[in-house]
Structure formats: C-alpha cells, structure tokens
Amino acid sequence: MSGGYTVGVIGAGAIGQTVAALLAVEPWCSRLLVTSRTAEAAHGLVTDLEDARQLTAGARAFTAARADMGDADALVICPRATFTNTRTADVRMAGLAANAPVIAEWAHTLTGYPGTVVMVTNPVDVLARYFAELSRARRVFGIGSATDTARYRLALAQHHAVPVETVDGYVIGEHGDGAVICASSTTINGRSATVPLDIVTAELRDRPRRINTGIGRVRNGPSAAVVSALRKLLAVEDGTDVLSVNRDGVWLGIRLQITDGQPTVTPLNLNERETAQFTAARTKLGAAYRIINPEGAPSCR
Known part of the structure; x- marks a missing residue:
C-alpha cells in the first residue's frame, strides 16, 4: 500500500x-x-x-x-x-x-x-x-535501540571525522543502562572500525541529558525513529532497523531486516564482552517485568 x-x-x-x-x-x-x-x-x-x-x-x-x-x-x-x-x-x-x-x-x-x-x-x-x-x-x-543506534553512529562519525553514512554499527539490548554497543562488528566504509568505547558510551549517556537540560525533554530523535520504523513496518519501504521484540520471552532491542512489512531477526556476531552484556540486559529486563502484575500495579514483594 x-x-x-x-x-x-x-x-x-x-x-x-x-x-x-x-x-x-x-x-x-x-x-x-x-x-x-x-x-x-x-x-x-x-x-x-x-x-x-x-x-x-x-x-x-x-x-x-x-x-x-x-x-x-x-x-x-x-x-x-x-x-x-x-x-x-x-x-x-x-x-x-x-x-x-x-x-x-x-x-x-x-x-x-x-x-x-x-x-x-x-x-x-x-x-x-x-x-x-x-x-x-x-x-x-x-522504539529505543533505534535511537541509541543513531546516536552511536553519529558519535563515532564525529570522533573519526567521517560522514555518518559511512558508519555501520548497532546498539542492541536494553534502551537504558543495559545498552550493548556492538563495537566488534562496527565498520566505517566497510572496514573494521576502531571504537573508543569510553568516549561513545559517555556520549550516549550524556546526549539525552544535554537535550533535557536545553529543551526540557527528548523528542525529535525518538520521533524520527518512530516514523522510520513505521515506513518499514507498513511496507512503504524495506530496510534494517533495531527494535525491541520478543526473543525467547524477553523483549529487547535486536537488529531486524524488514521486507514487505515483515520483520526477520538478523543477529549480530557478538564478542565475549558483548555477549555477556546482552545476557545481563536480558536478565535485567526479565526481572523488571516480574515486578508488575497483570493489572499494571507494582507487585508487593
């Protein structure tokens, strides 16, 4: 359509x-x-x-x-x-x-x-x-990891002084402190990239704070991510996105190839550090889900 x-x-x-x-x-x-x-x-x-x-x-x-x-x-x-x-x-x-x-x-x-x-x-x-x-x-x-991914690519492009379009890299897992920067599979112009994890991690953390301090609330980045996702999910265009979906009972950000509106998980090759972080994010999100009951109120524990 x-x-x-x-x-x-x-x-x-x-x-x-x-x-x-x-x-x-x-x-x-x-x-x-x-x-x-x-x-x-x-x-x-x-x-x-x-x-x-x-x-x-x-x-x-x-x-x-x-x-x-x-x-x-x-x-x-x-x-x-x-x-x-x-x-x-x-x-x-x-x-x-x-x-x-x-x-x-x-x-x-x-x-x-x-x-x-x-x-x-x-x-x-x-x-x-x-x-x-x-x-x-x-x-x-x-929506969450898509915004993180956009920020990651921008931070890395600025660090290396290259056009952001030449950077191919992803942030998966939790949209939050449990985000996983997939540095080991990141490329610039098709070649393996050097990723200063301390710098890009700090930028991903600080960027929303700067926005909130300046204009009160983050809005444009996540909103653009919504529209980009809808274009693909409604079959207006095909492409890759990073969205939170069900992976064996826990929802977390993962790379998807979306064709004719249908998403297919396309896992990234993770190194040992990234695998451990992804597992930790999964555990954290599963535990967070268990503290809400079916009606939406926090469970008493």
Missing part, C-alpha cells in the same frame, strides 16, 4: 506532538487520530496540526475516543504518567511503576488489536512486552 494509512497517536506530550507533526507530512499517512489524557491536550494538538495542514497539505488530524483507536492501521503509544524522575542512573526504568498502569489500561482497551503497534513510553522494552502480553496484539515493537 503506497498511501492512505491511518495512524493513531496515543499521548499528546512532547513525543506525541513531534510524532504527529512528522507523520502529518508523510505521503503515505492520510489520517491521524489523536487522543490524550485530557481532551484539551488532544484538541489543542489537532488544532495546531490543522493550521499546519493549510500550508503543507498533509494528513488530516482528528481527535478520537479511546475506543476508536482500534480503527487505526498503526498505533504510536507514547503517554507518560505524571511523576518526578529523580534518578541519575537507570533513568528510563524509573517510569515503570507510574507508566505500567497507563499501558495496562490501553492494552485492555485494545485487546486483539490487529495492526502495528510502536511503543515509545519508557521503560520501552518492558512496556512493549507488557502491552503485547495483555492485549494479545501480535505486531508490537519498542
């Missing part, structure tokens, strides 16, 4: 606003459905998109009731519960207790949803699994 897709955006915060604005000018997206925690936020975003459409002739945007979101061909799930994040480590995991009930409510509303779901709400790997298992939707993908 080359056009005419309807995409639902759940959440009208920083990510929801940016995703909607990017989708509105994609030629294959003809309609946007927007819902948020407050009707005021959803109406405000739709009104803003309507204004933009007069100049860009993009997708038409509509506010939608919760029950109507199941009519979309694809959903972008990006609500954020109200909470104060004071962590300096495992920052994304701090949202688990607050965001899980929100995701659970949406999963129950969208039970059996047949379309494509892209989860953005953090901790994204855990909540992608949570939504998939509660809703029984079959095509649920988490």
Whole structure:
C-alpha cells in the first residue's frame, strides 16, 4: 500500500506532538487520530496540526475516543504518567511503576488489536512486552535501540571525522543502562572500525541529558525513529532497523531486516564482552517485568 494509512497517536506530550507533526507530512499517512489524557491536550494538538495542514497539505488530524483507536492501521503509544524522575542512573526504568498502569489500561482497551503497534513510553522494552502480553496484539515493537543506534553512529562519525553514512554499527539490548554497543562488528566504509568505547558510551549517556537540560525533554530523535520504523513496518519501504521484540520471552532491542512489512531477526556476531552484556540486559529486563502484575500495579514483594 503506497498511501492512505491511518495512524493513531496515543499521548499528546512532547513525543506525541513531534510524532504527529512528522507523520502529518508523510505521503503515505492520510489520517491521524489523536487522543490524550485530557481532551484539551488532544484538541489543542489537532488544532495546531490543522493550521499546519493549510500550508503543507498533509494528513488530516482528528481527535478520537479511546475506543476508536482500534480503527487505526498503526498505533504510536507514547503517554507518560505524571511523576518526578529523580534518578541519575537507570533513568528510563524509573517510569515503570507510574507508566505500567497507563499501558495496562490501553492494552485492555485494545485487546486483539490487529495492526502495528510502536511503543515509545519508557521503560520501552518492558512496556512493549507488557502491552503485547495483555492485549494479545501480535505486531508490537519498542522504539529505543533505534535511537541509541543513531546516536552511536553519529558519535563515532564525529570522533573519526567521517560522514555518518559511512558508519555501520548497532546498539542492541536494553534502551537504558543495559545498552550493548556492538563495537566488534562496527565498520566505517566497510572496514573494521576502531571504537573508543569510553568516549561513545559517555556520549550516549550524556546526549539525552544535554537535550533535557536545553529543551526540557527528548523528542525529535525518538520521533524520527518512530516514523522510520513505521515506513518499514507498513511496507512503504524495506530496510534494517533495531527494535525491541520478543526473543525467547524477553523483549529487547535486536537488529531486524524488514521486507514487505515483515520483520526477520538478523543477529549480530557478538564478542565475549558483548555477549555477556546482552545476557545481563536480558536478565535485567526479565526481572523488571516480574515486578508488575497483570493489572499494571507494582507487585508487593
């Protein structure tokens, strides 16, 4: 299908606003459905998109009731519960207790949803699994490692003073402190690259902090990753992506080849260090999942 897709955006915060604005000018997206925690936020975003459409002739945007979101061909799930994040480590995991009930409510509303779901709400790997298992939707993908991969390539390109297009390398595992930089398989211009792990690890950690300090919240990078993933998952184009999917019961970022909208896992060759880190990320994400119960509340232990 080359056009005419309807995409639902759940959440009208920083990510929801940016995703909607990017989708509105994609030629294959003809309609946007927007819902948020407050009707005021959803109406405000739709009104803003309507204004933009007069100049860009993009997708038409509509506010939608919760029950109507199941009519979309694809959903972008990006609500954020109200909470104060004071962590300096495992920052994304701090949202688990607050965001899980929100995701659970949406999963129950969208039970059996047949379309494509892209989860953005953090901790994204855990909540992608949570939504998939509660809703029984079959095509649920988490965004996170794609953004990490983009940041990694940019950091390495800047370090070596080469065009970013010449860098081929991936970040997999957890979108968070358990991210695995696949340095051993990284290439520049097709040749094995020297990767200063301390420098690129620090840049991957510090980059979101600089964005948050400067503009309040990360938005453009993850939103662009959402749109890039949807192009492939809706069969607009083929390509490689790094998305969180089910690998033997635990959801974590992995490289996928997506052809005609169908993803195929294409594992990377990992060295001993990377294998150990990937195993640790898997263990960590499995443990995090076990602290939420089927209704979304933290389990008492």
